[in-house]
Amino acid sequence: MMKFQIQRKRKKISTGIITTSNSSIQTPELAIVATDGQLRSLPNDVLKDLPSPYFIVNTYHTYTKEIIPKIEKAGGIHSFMQIPDRFIASDSGGFQVFSLGFGRGSGIGKILPTASDSLRISHDDNKNFNKITENRVEFEFDGKPKILSPEISMDLQHKIGANIMMAFDECTSPLNSKEYIKNSMERTHRWLDRSIEAHKGFEENQALFGIVQGGEYEDLRKESARVVGSKDVPGFGIGGSFGDFQEALGTTVGWVTKILPPEKPRHLLGIGKIRDVFAAVEQGVDLFDCVIPTREARHRMLYTKKGRLYLRKLKHLDEPIEKNCACRACVEGVTMSQLWTWFLAHDLRASAYTTLHNIQFYADMMREIRESIEMGKFEELRETYGKVY
Structure with a gap:
């Protein structure tokens, strides 16, 4: 029950x-x-x-x-x-x-x-x-x-x-x-x-x-x-x-x-x-x-604290998706340029890593929402995310 x-x-x-x-x-x-x-x-x-x-x-x-x-x-x-x-x-x-x-x-x-x-x-x-x-x-x-x-x-x-x-x-x-x-x-x-x-x-x-x-x-x-x-x-x-x-x-x-x-x-x-x-x-x-976290990951779209990023525009960056992110892609230091290369080669690692990242982003955001409610800071958090989304 x-x-x-x-x-x-x-x-x-x-x-x-x-x-x-x-x-x-x-x-x-x-x-x-x-x-x-x-x-x-x-x-x-x-x-x-x-x-x-x-x-x-x-x-x-x-x-x-x-x-x-x-x-x-x-x-x-x-x-x-x-x-x-x-x-x-x-x-x-x-x-x-x-x-x-x-x-x-x-x-x-x-x-x-x-x-x-x-x-x-x-x-x-x-x-x-x-x-x-x-x-x-x-x-x-x-x-x-x-x-x-x-x-x-x-x-x-x-x-x-x-x-x-x-x-x-x-x-x-x-x-x-x-x-x-x-x-x-x-x-x-x-x-x-x-x-x-x-x-x-x-x-x-x-x-x-x-x-x-x-x-x-x-x-x-x-x-x-x-x-x-x-x-x-x-x-x-x-x-x-x-x-x-x-x-x-x-x-x-x-x-x-x-x-x-x-x-x-x-x-x-x-x-x-x-x-x-x-x-x-x-x-x-x-x-x-x-379906947003997984579908958009397969379409080369990444969710970050800086906003929604299209990998095509970041394909030359030799840096990870986001600092202080606990997803496997960021922990292993997979770079934007590496992800782009994998997507072009139809390498399954590309969509796997972007999916792992977007799922981590949403999990972290929902946890932050719960914590903000507990601390009476929901409106502050909403304003923070609202600046980039």
Whole structure:
């Protein structure tokens, strides 16, 4: 059974600890995304040495790539990833309802770029690559239909065996009309009831989080927070789209966290930009997950105390990524020019070292956030990071 204890609270901001029978994490914390139960640039036998205590795996991709039978054979996701004492979450497949549906058609993510009025005007709520009904969602995978429903998603996540699992939902597009988002939100609430029913008997070993939707609309977000917050679940996810400007995220999250029960953890799904993390922590968010640390590492982007650095512009520097960094790349003195040479040669060490560095950066930042809350210096830390991010 998962337990959550708040350790220090200042207004909405808090630190806490989540414990289960095999692991614990301090909050706020960000999960490293291991889509297929592994990181693309690192073998699973090194995951135990990473500074990150929290990981999240993708139900849709482990399902369609037939990885779940391998996870079961290994004895569950902790054994499969060779991290028996780490905290692991699994998503429900709800994000793929968006990314492989409306997202695939528009190329738009959860937050709209500026000057997006023309995209809104041209968007058609009836044109979706996925077929969504009250009962289920039908995807197309390799030319064949693949089905997810609340019951199927719960069954798959039970087989994965993560500490936290998410109720099946639809993540809507920021291009969708308010009418569409409202109907989708209400269906997500009904899917939550079905997810809770399908989860019965597994409550002791896996914590099911209900997911709040409602897009960028205050009335819908508050309604969803009231409905989902009233359910007998041990925690909550905050999903969906967040409007058409970056600063909207903190405001939108604030509508939700003001209503959700404060004694239960809140996980902001798929968000991990530095400014967004600080904005959400300020509104009482405890958990995050994002592909940024690993995906951008593979694309030669480095996160440092000096800001986000593109390796191409630093390829002639014969110096390590960052002083006083505990990652393997910096400890071993791997230089910028050396990394660039490895990338050009398609040497696997390049993405491995940049991934190790970015993961260390995010782990250090989350630790600093927790320490700043404990010491009453969160705003100072936010200002420091805000100068370069």
